[in-house]
Amino acid sequence: MTNTQLFQQDRSNSPLLKVNKLTKLYAPGKGCEDINFDLYPGEVLGIVGESGSGKSTLLTCLSARLAPNDGEVLYLNRENNWLNLYQLSETERRYLLRTEWGVVHQHARDGLRMGVSAGANIGERLMAIGERHYGKIREKGMKWMQDVELDVDRIDDKPATYSGGMQQRLQIARNLVTHPRVVFMDEPTGGLDVSVQARLLDLLRTLVTEMNLSVIIVTHDLAVARLLAQRLVVMRHGKIVETGLTDQVLDDPQHAYTQLLVSSVLTP
Amino acid sequence: MTTMINVEQLSKTFTLHNQGGIQLPVLDKVDLQVFAGQCTVLHGDSGSGKSTLLRTLYANYLPSSGAIYVRHQGEMLDLARASSHQLLSVRRDTMGYVSQFLRVIPRIATLHVVMQPLKERGIADKEAKDRAADLLQKLNIPERLWSLAPSTFSGGEQQRVNIARGFIQDYPILLLDEPTASLDQKNADVVVQLIKKALANNTAVVGIFHDAHVRDAVADQVFSVYSDTSHANDQTPSHIN
Numbered sequence: 001m002t003n004t005q006l007f008q009q010d011r012s013n014s015p016l017l018k019v020n021k022l023t024k025l026y027a028p029g030k031g032c033e034d035i036n037f038d039l040y041p042g043e044v045l046g047i048v049g050e051s052g053s054g055k056s057t058l059l060t061c062l063s064a065r066l067a068p069n070d071g072e073v074l075y076l077n078r079e080n081n082w083l084n085l086y087q088l089s090e091t092e093r094r095y096l097l098r099t100e101w102g103v104v105h106q107h108a109r110d111g112l113r114m115g116v117s118a119g120a121n122i123g124e125r126l127m128a129i130g131e132r133h134y135g136k137i138r139e140k141g142m143k144w145m146q147d148v149e150l151d152v153d154r155i156d157d158k159p160a161t162y163s164g165g166m167q168q169r170l171q172i173a174r175n176l177v178t179h180p181r182v183v184f185m186d187e188p189t190g191g192l193d194v195s196v197q198a199r200l201l202d203l204l205r206t207l208v209t210e211m212n213l214s215v216i217i218v219t220h221d222l223a224v225a226r227l228l229a230q231r232l233v234v235m236r237h238g239k240i241v242e243t244g245l246t247d248q249v250l251d252d253p254q255h256a257y258t259q260l261l262v263s264s265v266l267t268p
Numbered sequence: 269m270t271t272m273i274n275v276e277q278l279s280k281t282f283t284l285h286n287q288g289g290i291q292l293p294v295l296d297k298v299d300l301q302v303f304a305g306q307c308t309v310l311h312g313d314s315g316s317g318k319s320t321l322l323r324t325l326y327a328n329y330l331p332s333s334g335a336i337y338v339r340h341q342g343e344m345l346d347l348a349r350a351s352s353h354q355l356l357s358v359r360r361d362t363m364g365y366v367s368q369f370l371r372v373i374p375r376i377a378t379l380h381v382v383m384q385p386l387k388e389r390g391i392a393d394k395e396a397k398d399r400a401a402d403l404l405q406k407l408n409i410p411e412r413l414w415s416l417a418p419s420t421f422s423g424g425e426q427q428r429v430n431i432a433r434g435f436i437q438d439y440p441i442l443l444l445d446e447p448t449a450s451l452d453q454k455n456a457d458v459v460v461q462l463i464k465k466a467l468a469n470n471t472a473v474v475g476i477f478h479d480a481h482v483r484d485a486v487a488d489q490v491f492s493v494y495s496d497t498s499h500a501n502d503q504t505p506s507h508i509n
Binding site for chain 1: 282283284285286323327328329330352353355356371372373374375376387388
């Protein structure tokens with residue numbers, strides 16, 4: 001079978017993540033409520049909305065880090081079994097997060113171990129899935145540093161000595177080293193200089209295409225959403241007010257809130 | 269003749285919620301058929317709704333009512349009722365779109381911008397690169413510019429990069445929104461050749477061409493779009509601006 005055929009087969013018509021009636025409320029209107037959507041292999045889904053709209057709560061619930069009040073998240077794993085996320089044991093959820101899933105935090109220091117070297121940060125996930133050979137781990141660490149355009153000579157430096165953009169790329173390498181199938185990202189370009197942001201966007205898009213990754217990305221930056229996401233979910237007061245193809249939602253928004261959001265963007 | 273697009277009773281009205289809920293009716297019960305190997309030119313005055321119709325065909329605008337059947341993987345799929353997942357599949361495999369403006373991640377080399385649609389379909393680097401280089405050459409973008417990001421290019425050059433990106437894949441349906449608007453005669457002729465080649469390849473082409481010379485050279489069918497109200501607007505609705 002050629003590569004192309006493999007690629008197309010993998011992009012099947014069946015979703016790999018199903019979200020049904022997911023609800024996590026801290027107070028009425030605070031959190032997320034009655035969230036429903038499917039995510040397909042290779043698809044990038046953007047979640048947009050102003051701060052306080054429940055985007056991050058939703059992402060935390062989706063990525064197995066916060067138990068919902070109601071509803072379910074179903075995931076089709078590599079072995080083709082549907083897993084009901086919050087019926088798994090804590091250990092099983094943690095295992096999933098270290099293997100088939102990845103989480104890229106807005107602040108790299110939440111997703112990195114600041115006290116150990118960059119190489120150890122990348123190697124940690126490999127060790128978690130049973131890789132023990134030091135040479136192999138280091139080799140993969142170096143390969144991934146190159147893939148995210150980090151200077152391999154700095155593999156033994158601690159992430160604290162890296163710039164914000166470099167830390168973000170290290171965080172991405174750390175997540176992708178185990179070839180996850182779904183990656184959750186919370187404002188991955190937030191707080192970065194625009195020049196660094198463009199490079200990170202390019203890197204993310206290349207990796208997503210090459211690894212056929214499914215991504216759920218939370219952002220308040222509509223320009224970032226347009227460049228990365230194929231589909232958008234617009235949230236307000238914890239609920240989804242509009243969904244659709246990214247360019248359709250941004251160019252022909254239907255809901256009053258989305259129209260307001262889109263018309264409020266400054267263009268340089 | 270194979271029908272590739274069948275538009276039935278398509279209407280589109282924009283509702284501007286934040287401007288007193290004002291309604292802008294643009295398309296009113298449009299019927300249109302588009303055939304394989306033919307070029308359908310959308311014609312009408314500025315503000316008549318040509319662009320709105322073209323964008324609705326690409327699912328960039330949401331129809332208010334009516335149906336848009338598109339031949340996708342051997343079946344007629346109604347875009348007005350299709351899921352986002354199906355729409356993405358239509359765009360990946362069936363329908364290409366060349367807009368007037370190039371919208372890409374900043375600082376990416378032109379060659380890679382053009383290669384990208386093929387990469388997304390899993391085509392190998394080498395083949396994608398060869399086809400991108402061939403198109404850029406045909407469209408007279410000097411090779412020394414290929415490694416630069418198109419944001420530094422002139423308007424006409426950016427448009428040619430956009431055209432290369434649109435024509436790199438052999439889509440069964442190709443939508444063109446004024447592809448020759450800022451091109452000189454020589455490059456407009458190259459675009460005419462590309463369109464003719466696509467038509468010979470049995471692609472169904474739907475386009476808006478202000479340039480009469482281009483229009484006469486490629487049109488098989490001219491479809492007139494009339495605006496039914498005085499405030500119909502061919503531009504992006506004002507809540508975007």
